Amino acid sequence: MDEFLLCQEVMFDRKNGILEDANDFLLCDEVWDMSPVIEHTRQHHKPKEMNTLVHHITKEDCERSFANCLRKEMKYMLGSGYVNLLECNPFVATCRFKAIQWLIHSHRRFNFCVGTVLNAVNYVDRFIYINKCHGWNYLMMELLSVASLSIAIKFGETSPPSLNEIQEGLEYSFEVKLIQRMELRILESLGWELNSITPHSYVELIVWELNSYFKNHLVLDELSSRLNDLLLASSLDYKFLKYRPCVIVMSGLRCVLEDFLQLTYQDCLSHISNFIPPDQTENLQTCCKMMQETLVRCCKSEANGNPSSPDTVLIKEQVAIFEEQIDLSLIDGSNLQKKKNLVKRKREEDDGCFIKHKKYVD
Known part of the structure; x- marks a missing residue:
């Protein structure tokens, strides 16, 4: 090739x-590597994804990256x-x-x-x-x-x-x-x-922005983990595909903040929502309703010991x-x-x- x-x-x-x-x-x-991946013993349980690297970038870097993602997401x-x-x-x-x-x-x-x-x-x-x-x-x-x-x-x-x-x-x-x-x-x-450019492309950038509101990195990591789990669950429903990735991740963030923190979060949410194109406001509202339903289903599945995406087959x-x-x-x-x-x-x-x-x- x-x-x-x-x-x-x-x-x-x-x-x-x-x-x-x-x-x-x-x-x-x-050239594209078409050779099979080498057989080896894999460690199946590595530490979960952390979001500490993103804390080292500047505000200008974050805003520029967010703008680039917004510009490119329509292509995918x-x-x-x-x-x-x-x-x-x-x-x-x-x-x-x-x-x-x-x-x-x-x-x-x-x-x-x-x-x-x-x-x-x-x-x-x-x-x-x-x-x-x-x-x-x-x-x-x-x-x-x-x-x-x-x-x-x-x-x-x-x-x-x-x-x-x-x-x-x-x-x-x-x-x-x-x-x-x-x-x-x-x-x-x-x-x-x-x-x-998927909804996950925005997660680290969002966590960096939230760092000024939640100083505790453990809280940020838990929030990020819950947001990622919700994004994975939402990927099962093809109806989410009519929304832009930025709208999907922002809807997930709103649900996670409300469910996880159960505190006043409007200030930080309003700040991050400023990155979303203004013509997506109505879509954000309808997507949030769908995301809330997804979160409820996930919670019910976990409570019944039957996660929506089973770990075992x-x-x-x-x-x-x-x-x-x-x-x-x-x-x-x-x-x-x-x-x-x-x-x-x-x-x-x-x-x-x-x-x-x-x-x-x-």
């Missing part, structure tokens, strides 16, 4: 805690068109639910970063929307799920499990070569645009699927050019949206 990986993203220096624009592009001068969201597609195709909607449930299960089993899982969810949704998946069966959806997660962990995890390990909990066990071919098909369909013998058994040419390649045109149009819309809201954010 001669392709080079080009990802639009805000660069974050985890050593020095600095965010940089880097001219809005990250260019990795390397699907909106009402995708919601309508799922409403008209209950089978695909059900397969999507099971796929994301498995992704969340994998997050809990391997302690993947929440960002890794939500990126994989975004890849799954975008691929379904681009290719429509007419005539697919559940086997193909599982293949899409494991390939999407494999791509996501290459970017988000420093100690990833093998492709064979991550397939636990699936009905089928796919040959490594088949997964790699599906990875390439996903990458081509998504135009190699992998650094998705009944183990049964998997059906082995080999490369020659799947014809990936059934995926409509003609949609690739449509995707390129869509990306170009969204970039133009993003630029216009950024100019419109830049003065407000600043």
Whole structure:
């Protein structure tokens, strides 16, 4: 392969805690690694995600990063068109639910970063929307799920499990070569645009802003953990996809602050809400109602000892699927050019949206 990986993203220096624009592009001068992940013994229980690094950035860094996320998020969201597609195709909607449930299960089993899982969810949704998946069966959806997660962990995890390990909990066990071919098909369909802006993209920035209101880092870490759990739970409901990621995370924050702190939080919430485009106020209200319902369901499930995304899955013998058994040419390649045109149009819309809201954010 001669392709080079080009990802639009805000660069974050985890050593020095600095965010940089880097001219809005990250260019990795390397070919896509299609080799299987090396087998090794993985530590499944690492410390949960902390949000201490973000405290070292400046206020200007935070505001600039927030503005960049707002400018780019429209490129990675699907909106009402995708919601309508799922409403008209209950089978695909059900397969999507099971796929994301498995992704969340994998997050809990391997302690993947929440960002890794939500990126994989975004890849799954975008691929379904681009290719429509007419005539697919559940086997193909599982293949899409494991390939999407494999791509996501290459970017988000420093100690990833093998492709064979991550397939636990699936009905089928796919040959490594088949997964790699599906990875390439996903990458081509998504135009190699992998650094998705998801609701989780805002979490560290929000925590940094909240630091001036809640000095206790333990409180901030617990708040962040609860917010991430709620974002994962909301990803199961495709109806949230009609809202922008910034609206989803702000709705989740409002619910968590009210449920967790049970104190007056309007001052800090109003401050952070200033980052959200003013034309999203009405959407924020309706999304908050949906998020509150999601939180109630999560609380009931936990109280009954039946979490919405179980940590354990009944183990049964998997059906082995080999490369020659799947014809990936059934995926409509003609949609690739449509995707390129869509990306170009969204970039133009993003630029216009950024100019419109830049003065407000600043």
